Amino acid sequence: MYICMCLSRCSLLIRPNPSLKIQFPCFPQKTHFVFLQNSSISLLNFPSKPQCFGLDHSSNTSTRLVLCSLRSDHSMATSSQKPQSVHEFTVKDAKGNDVDLSIYKGKVLLIVNVASQCGLTNSNYKELSKLYEKYKDQGLEILAFPCNQFGGQEPGNNEQIVEFACTRFKAEFPIFDKVDVNGENAAPIYKFLKSSKGGFFGDGIKWNFSKFLADQDGNVIGRYAPTTSPLSIEKDIKKLLKII
Structure with missing residues (x-):
């Protein structure tokens, strides 16, 4: 497994391993992840507390977990809240x-x-x-x-x-x-x-x-x-x- 991190983006390439568990560090509340496996994409939300994320694969394909944003709820709201009036x-x-x-x-x-x-x-x-x-x-x-x-x-x-x-x-x-x-x-x-x-x-x-x-x-x-x-x-x- 290797980790590549730059600014607000982190990519983890996880080799197949049955019942593999990964201990994630503390991320801002409701950090958004995109989980890609065999061209299937899903959005994951992680709390601010450390989180164990279990993977159980029997295929030979690699699984990639991409951290799309490390912004907290507050910063996300600030950037998206444009003046309305x-x-x-x-x-x-x-x-x-x-x-x-x-x-x-x-x-x-x-x-x-x-x-x-x-x-x-x-x-x-x-x-x-x-x-x-x-x-x-x-x-x-x-x-x-x-x-x-x-x-x-x-x-x-x-x-x-x-x-x-x-x-x-x-x-x-x-x-x-x-x-x-x-x-x-x-x-x-x-x-x-x-x-x-x-x-x-x-x-x-x-x-x-x-x-x-x-x-x-x-x-x-x-x-x-x-x-x-x-x-x-x-x-x-x-x-x-x-x-x-």
Whole structure:
């Protein structure tokens, strides 16, 4: 018998031997094994305590036991538990304070990457402000995330961005910390949004004022192009708010 181990994979080749018993060491709870014999595959689970595993073969074929994973229940759950809701994220506001997005449970969310010097700035900010004024008391929240990745059209700092939006467009909805929405440094919330609703030409955000609509449970149910008028989304917002 020989043992070959590398990182999280271990392979044991067991020569035929009637009533052969193997004493396994301690493995993480519910470690998964694949047992292969004569092209037959079965999944075995081993507890964290030492375990005797008996083999009784009369054939001349070798039996291979492959340890597929040495991950514990906790690590397995962590790797498989991907975010399911916008509410699972924490972001920074314009002053650098943490904001747990679970505070928006029960609200319909329109999430937008904004810019101050874009050709779409005036129309989008005006219409976003109209939507917010009209539906904020009925359960709508607009979350604005400044981004400078498209033509360098959001060059200011957070204070300048907020002042511009609030002074020029009377924006009352929250404006958060400037973020990246594409690339390796993309904000986790945007990685989630893009994975939830891919765009027509791929997942990446194409330009300023891309829009995502999430329901009261934080599920992303709509994605709209930068050129989509915020007011044209009103019908979808009303549907989620159950407004006839």
